[in-house]
Amino acid sequence: MHAHVSPMLSNNRQSSTLSPFSGAYSTREYGRSGPLDEIVALGRARMVTEGTAIHRAGDAFRSVFYIKSGAAKRVLIQEDGREQILGFPMPGDIVAIEAISAGTHSTTVVALDICAIVEIPFEALEALAAERPDVARFLYQRMSAALREEHSWLAALGLFNADERLATFLLDLSQRFSARGFSAQRFMLRMTRAEIGSFLGLTLETVSRVFSRFQKLGLLNVTRREIELLDMDALYKLAHTRPTH
């Protein structure tokens, strides 16, 4: 998605041996900007196993969470029990910023893999931001970037068909991996077809079918969770975007 502005980028000379396939991956290389380090220093890291919730909708809001390593899904649960996946946070991302001011969390974030997370008490964060303009600005930036992201996905759901949505999704993942120093072509999907479908407003069968068709067309190779993008140009065309950079 064109709007995937990673606030923090690219000067990572990441060793290519560390592949997304290898499980938990570190983030030292990604996300070095002054304020972030200090913000993360407000909390202490802990591990969370696959399948456990980092926070749940309805919980009292006290903290935001920094994803240090691993993969997760952000879920909005409707009153009738249906679930909409809102995104797949990656290392360097901060989750629960939409709950600031709300009193309680509105979303649930679940680890898709073993995760290292840092719980950052919002009170401390707000206090730091009050005396450090760069920290406040960092917060505005993260929140506004999150808004722009949601806008892009809203447009994708409103305007795109299944092919376009899946192409957009794959390119978004690709760019985010690449921004973190991993291959833009080969990576591991951490989520099931059903989860991709929920995120994109499609059924798991449709996701599977589109994968198969894309493979038949030579756009990519996919087996289970491993994926290799072969024809990025075609994918970008489908996603109605140009590569960013």
Place this chain on the structure above:
Amino acid sequence: MHAHVSPMLSNNRQSSTLSPFSGAYSTREYGRSGPLDEIVALGRARMVTEGTAIHRAGDAFRSVFYIKSGAAKRVLIQEDGREQILGFPMPGDIVAIEAISAGTHSTTVVALDICAIVEIPFEALEALAAERPDVARFLYQRMSAALREEHSWLAALGLFNADERLATFLLDLSQRFSARGFSAQRFMLRMTRAEIGSFLGLTLETVSRVFSRFQKLGLLNVTRREIELLDMDALYKLAHTRPTH
């Protein structure tokens, strides 16, 4: 106040001549929080005629805009020219907060009616927030609330069918009118069927058909832009929500 303001809106508890959208009303009735008044005081009001852009995607970001009166649409324009409407700001709303930190605006906001707006230079706003914790907190609140809103609509596009989307849309309008002191049952749609469709990820024909069917079922009365909600319970059921009050 304009000639075309219909007398149908007479049962609101404010001045009966005041239409939800066209009358300028002070910020005191809605969203009264200390910081907002001071924030709005950072800029000067000006009028914008129907059809003109308050800001355009691509413009350099310098300000956010407070909607004092009138109605508008927030639009995301894709590279291929297609448009996705992201929302319909009402008086009391602040637009362009997603552009903070981005350098340029990513969305376009167009007046659907004559609007009174206040351009608030972000530099001044940030400076005020730097020394006034309550102002900073107000900003966090607005941004996180905006994120939660987008989440809801994302879920609506991902999970709801045409009926459910339109019911959700009408109830959202209803609640926002009611929060501003107007009737929750009878109000004026300021946007075309095509604009509603764009917002909800539907075609204008589908929107029209669903309106007709809802009318046949006795859920509402609609003629052109005037709408009256008759069976709120049924609409809430369709929208999978309970009334918030």
Place this chain on the structure above:
DNA sequence: CGCTGGTTTGACTTGGCTCAATCATCGTGG
């Protein structure tokens, strides 16, 4: 009057959903 922009309604098509069967991979316990 007769445009013009917006709306309604109808006939038809289709993309993606539902239901269902099959298959692959992996972890577990006998």
Place this chain on the structure above:
DNA sequence: CCACGATGATTGAGCCAAGTCAAACCAGCG
């Protein structure tokens, strides 16, 4: 070690909600 579920993925057949195309219709305005 293999048999066995269990979980996830693939694929097919049929169907339906919403899209497309097209024709009226309607109100407001010059």
